[in-house]
Amino acid sequence: MKIEDVIQSKAMSLPTKTVINMAYTSSMVEETILAILKPYDLSIQQYNVLRILRGQKGNPANLSTIQERMVDRNSNTTRLVDKLIKKGWVRRQICKNNRRKVEIFITEKGMETLQELDPLTEGNNKALLDNLSETELDTLNRLLDKLRKDEH
Amino acid sequence: MKIEDVIQSKAMSLPTKTVINMAYTSSMVEETILAILKPYDLSIQQYNVLRILRGQKGNPANLSTIQERMVDRNSNTTRLVDKLIKKGWVRRQICKNNRRKVEIFITEKGMETLQELDPLTEGNNKALLDNLSETELDTLNRLLDKLRKDEH
DNA sequence: ATACAAATATTGTAATAACAAATATGAAGA
DNA sequence: TCTTCATATTTGTTATTACAATATTTGTAT
Numbered sequence A, B: 001m002k003i004e005d006v007i008q009s010k011a012m013s014l015p016t017k018t019v020i021n022m023a024y025t026s027s028m029v030e031e032t033i034l035a036i037l038k039p040y041d042l043s044i045q046q047y048n049v050l051r052i053l054r055g056q057k058g059n060p061a062n063l064s065t066i067q068e069r070m071v072d073r074n075s076n077t078t079r080l081v082d083k084l085i086k087k088g089w090v091r092r093q094i095c096k097n098n099r100r101k102v103e104i105f106i107t108e109k110g111m112e113t114l115q116e117l118d119p120l121t122e123g124n125n126k127a128l129l130d131n132l133s134e135t136e137l138d139t140l141n142r143l144l145d146k147l148r149k150d151e152h
Numbered sequence C: 001a002t003a004c005a006a007a008t009a010t011t012g013t014a015a016t017a018a019c020a021a022a023t024a025t026g027a028a029g030a
Numbered sequence D: 001t002c003t004t005c006a007t008a009t010t011t012g013t014t015a016t017t018a019c020a021a022t023a024t025t026t027g028t029a030t
Helices: A003-007 A014-040 A044-055 A063-069 A077-086 A108-128 A134-147 B003-007 B014-040 B044-055 B063-069 B077-086 B108-128 B134-147
Strands: A090-094 A102-106 B090-094 B102-106
Touching (some): A014 A108, A044 A090, A063 A102, A108 B014, A134 B014, B014 B108, B044 B063, B044 B077, B044 B102, B063 B077, B077 B090, B102 B108
Antiparallel strands (some): A090 A102, B090 B102
8 A cells, every 4th residue: 555545645744754654664564573473472572582682692681681672662571571481482580790680591492483483584574575675675774774863 | 773783693684684673763763753642642543543534634434444544453443443532532423324334533623633743743753854865765765665565 | 887879670550452252234145 | 035144343351561660789978
């Protein structure tokens, strides 16, 4: 559907149109990912936490570190981790140096789940974006980075 | 924050990196909008419904029409509309031709609320995207459209 | 030491989203 | 007409999110 059909107004400013376009596109993309995760009884946020922990390459991550890196910061990380623990995919322990902190590790079982999911989400993302060339993907990333005012 | 810091992995494929970048950026943008709507006790979805109804230019919209146009299709439109009715911003009546259908109108009060919000969200969106030139915004929109496989 | 503020995480709760099931109406054919 | 299927919405239920309040531990200044 064209974004003009969605917003039903040609009078909308370019920035506002862009914001709606992003939200709309991003939501469409998320729907497809959700469909892949559903058989694993995994929410997108839980999946993101697992991937963040894998990115730690064996080191634990504090709750606050996870929260910083999460795509959507507003969810409740404690309870998110609870769910992952219940599934045996992560492990939690109190930080020795600073007992206010909590260290979270991904388990072997969690790694295996991610490895099982990798080809599925990779395939999905590739198919989703197959209309864009590599150059266009680079441009899109660059524009998004610039939008967020990344220092290139 | 650079998207590489978020995903913590240089090995990620370009499509997957792009998907994460979009989700991350879009979520950041939504946070700012949410902050604006909060004093009006309005969720983003409720706000979207109001704007969809305004786009009807006096004509009512069926629930199914609203649902089609909504950015996030999964929410429960019936109860979303309930909330807006409670605030006096929309009106609901059963369609005469087809009593299965429901017609939803925006009220004068709803229009006034939107008009009050317009400059706030416009200002927000403009400030959010002020790092991108008009050409870059056009490119971004074009790439998002193409990603969604719009027939240009 | 003590008091007080800051950092970190958990818990409580109300609102919203996700999903399935139920209801009501309409359309089409035996 | 009766049955059956399709459409449109509502309702019920559980999970998740949003946000505020509450510990607990640590750091710092007196």
